[in-house]
Amino acid sequence: MNPSAYAAVDTLLGLEERLSPEDRAWGSRAAAVAADVVLPTIDADFEEARFRAEIVPAFADAGLFGMHLEAPGCAGASPTAYGLACAAIEAADSGWRTLVSVQGSLAMTAIARFGSDRQRASLLPEMAAGRLLGCFALTEPQGGSDPGAMTTVAERDGDGWVLSGAKRWIGLATVADIAIVWARTSDGVRGFVVPTDAPGFTATPILHKHAMRASIQCDVTLDEVRLPGDAILERATGLGAPLTCLNEARFGIAWGVLGIARECLALSVDYAGRRTSFGGVLAGKQLVQARLAEMMLAYQGGMLTALHLASLKSEGRMQPAQVSIAKLGNVRSAIAIARSARELLGGDGVTADYPVMRHMANLEAVRTYEGTDDIHALSIGRALTGVSAF
Numbered sequence: 001m002n003p004s005a006y007a008a009v010d011t012l013l014g015l016e017e018r019l020s021p022e023d024r025a026w027g028s029r030a031a032a033v034a035a036d037v038v039l040p041t042i043d044a045d046f047e048e049a050r051f052r053a054e055i056v057p058a059f060a061d062a063g064l065f066g067m068h069l070e071a072p073g074c075a076g077a078s079p080t081a082y083g084l085a086c087a088a089i090e091a092a093d094s095g096w097r098t099l100v101s102v103q104g105s106l107a108m109t110a111i112a113r114f115g116s117d118r119q120r121a122s123l124l125p126e127m128a129a130g131r132l133l134g135c136f137a138l139t140e141p142q143g144g145s146d147p148g149a150m151t152t153v154a155e156r157d158g159d160g161w162v163l164s165g166a167k168r169w170i171g172l173a174t175v176a177d178i179a180i181v182w183a184r185t186s187d188g189v190r191g192f193v194v195p196t197d198a199p200g201f202t203a204t205p206i207l208h209k210h211a212m213r214a215s216i217q218c219d220v221t222l223d224e225v226r227l228p229g230d231a232i233l234e235r236a237t238g239l240g241a242p243l244t245c246l247n248e249a250r251f252g253i254a255w256g257v258l259g260i261a262r263e264c265l266a267l268s269v270d271y272a273g274r275r276t277s278f279g280g281v282l283a284g285k286q287l288v289q290a291r292l293a294e295m296m297l298a299y300q301g302g303m304l305t306a307l308h309l310a311s312l313k314s315e316g317r318m319q320p321a322q323v324s325i326a327k328l329g330n331v332r333s334a335i336a337i338a339r340s341a342r343e344l345l346g347g348d349g350v351t352a353d354y355p356v357m358r359h360m361a362n363l364e365a366v367r368t369y370e371g372t373d374d375i376h377a378l379s380i381g382r383a384l385t386g387v388s389a390f
């Protein structure tokens with residue numbers, strides 16, 4: 001694509017000067033990783049449903065795992081820096097932003113926020129360096145929207161614990177070294193650090209997905225998995241603990257999908273400037289300009305929402321319902337922009353010569369995970385009315 005198409009979008013948005021040089025540097029570093037190791041093979045990887053474990057170290061080397069955490073081994077970058085990094089990676093493919101989310105926002109956040117000093121010191125630097133991969137096991141086969149109904153149990157066994165149950169859709173579980181498993185105890189929901197080679201832990205990839213084909217999600221079974229007493233995340237008590245980790249991941253998604261939005265918008269500007277019909281370029285047709293303007297409005301709205309959320313987060317004021325607004329609204333905008341780009345590209349839009357259909361397919365998974373549209377609508381409705389309608 002002609003770089004001037006990106007410049008047209010970025011110049012009109014005019015937000016560059018609002019971003020600090022450090023934040024922009026994180027975005028550029030993430031974009032370089034995406035360009036070096038994701039983009040060269042992503043179309044084939046997606047078509048052949050291949051997760052390339054060999055490129056994971058490139059993400060670690062760029063410091064992207066847990067980059068926004070104030071924790072051992074982590075850079076403590078700003079929320080905006082983390083958001084820009086997520087956007088840069090998701091512009092290449094949502095599956096690779098999911099890697100950064102699962103490792104940094106979910107598994108590492110669980111340990112950073114709720115782990116013991118020993119767990120933080122021993123696990124987080126290894127995870128930041130990519131030598132230890134984590135996954136986050138909350139969802140269960142009987143339904144992910146209501147994690148409070150989980151049936152996985154952890155029972156006391158002398159000084160230790162025994163975990164039994166099933167989890168579904170667990171990202172990276174076959175390649176992870178540890179799983180953060182949430183289970184019901186006599187003391188409410190608790191979190192555990194489970195080595196994935198523990199006897200009784202089994203992960204099986206979910207096949208035949210039509211989205212997120214270049215990443216791995218699994219069914220997990222826990223068949224009387226025995227753990228030492230210190231495997232528990234001692235500060236995680238109740239469902240609020242995993243939901244706190246979800247806020248982090250949802251923040252990254254609200255930013256990440258804007259990478260797709262920018263990519264599809266710039267691609268549309270570029271295509272409209274090259275493609276001719278009825279004796280002139282598409283860019284010169286009024287309906288095409290109106291379409292591009294609609295895409296720009298949606299993109300700008302999403303960026304302003306994301307920047308506002310980042311400000312609230314850096315001030316320590318970000319509320320769950322505000323995260324719901326950003327996750328629901330920005331994913332919806334990215335889907336609308338990607339669909340509009342596909343239409344503008346005509347038949348070319350359904351081919352793998354362009355990334356639009358791949359992004360559209362991935363976005364269907366993104367709108368479902370980390371809380372479906374319905375769940376976020378109900379969260380917003382509850383905040384507005386004070387009435388829970390789940």
Ligand code: TGC
Pocket residue numbers: 097098099101102136138139144145146147148171238239240241243244246247249250320369370371372375379390
């Ligand atoms: P509710 O009674 O509302 O709350 C239970 C306790 O949790 C607290 N809480 C939160 N705390 C922090 N952040 C939030 N977002 C919170 N929402 C609720 C709440 O204050 C309460 O605390 P306490 O101390 O009073 O007990 O819970 P509920 O059972 O009514 O359900 C609330 C609901 C529906 C919003 C929640 O269950 C939900 O968010 N459901 C969706 C589940 C979900 O998003 N799962 C994601 C799994 S991980 C994943 O998808 C990874 S995808 C890969 C990637 O991220 O890239």
Ligand code: FAD
Pocket residue numbers: 102136137138139140141142143144145146168169170171172212217365368369370371372373374375389390
């Ligand atoms: P359900 O909860 O069964 O929902 C089905 C439908 O019912 C949805 O449309 C939903 O909106 C609607 N619904 C549910 N409740 C209500 C209500 N009260 N009112 C109105 N409508 C309602 N989970 C993890 O723990 N870890 C991961 O790493 C992870 N990665 C994922 C990666 C991918 C690609 C996908 C697709 C999922 C992943 N998930 C993960 C699971 C994800 O969080 C769940 O799929 C999601 O929370 C929805 O749960 P569900 O699929 O069981 O749908």
